[in-house]
Amino acid sequence: MTKHTEEFKEFVSQGINKEYFIGIGNPYANILFVGKESAIKKNEVERMSQYLKNANEWRGYIENNSCEILNYPVENGHVLRAGWGKNTWSKYQKLTDIIFEKEMKPFHVDFLENVFTTEINDSPEKNTANADKTGLNERKQLFKESKFIQNFPVVVLACSNYIRNNDKIREIDKIFGVKFVDGKQYTSANWFYTHYSEDGKKLVIHTRQLSANVKPELLKDMGQIIRQHLDRIQLFNNN
DNA sequence: GCTCATCGGCAAAACGAATA
């Protein structure tokens, strides 16, 4: 049984009116993963229709005080099976295993129990290069205004160049109310930056898309930073 | 001990984005 909060209900009902994607996972997890966009090909009609139904499905779960399935095996024939070990969700699973010091299960998704995932681009496309990015700013504004999104104490922005923090543009600072603290660079394509809120309660990590060619050290280091932050949050809550 | 399947890592190709 899940008693849904007003913040989440608000996010979902707006998602039905404005026809936007809500996300997948546990809405009350401490961690939010933000990817680029869902990798759905033009000919995958079934998956696309599933994507478009997302907000309506959440409305159903809200009405029943229930939630979607967060724990399942990736069997032969499953869309995630072929690229497992390389695809985004297997990396999300690996990172979450590190954060919670869980044993790696082969071909199994259960990170959704501890994570909510969504996309910064609401236009699915097989290759990020071809994706329609015209809706990015509107979606960033939505994230900024949504209490549901802002409540996550840990946000991983795994969407590299879809969001920017540089000398002139400080999108991450503005949208999430944080400031840059530290950065790690492994190779030109393997890096992440940490940002914290003034009171130290919120951690926002900016990194590349988590899929093939992500170094294990990157996931390990990032996972440990998130773990430490969650420990600290516990301290806040106990005081 | 051998074979096969799977996973991880590397490198090159492909593709946009940025720049001039």
Next chain:
DNA sequence: TATTCGTTTTGCCGATGAGC
């Protein structure tokens, strides 16, 4: 518009481990 640059995707190869 041409060129360069950076990132993502793809294919290949070797290491590893399970099953026979």
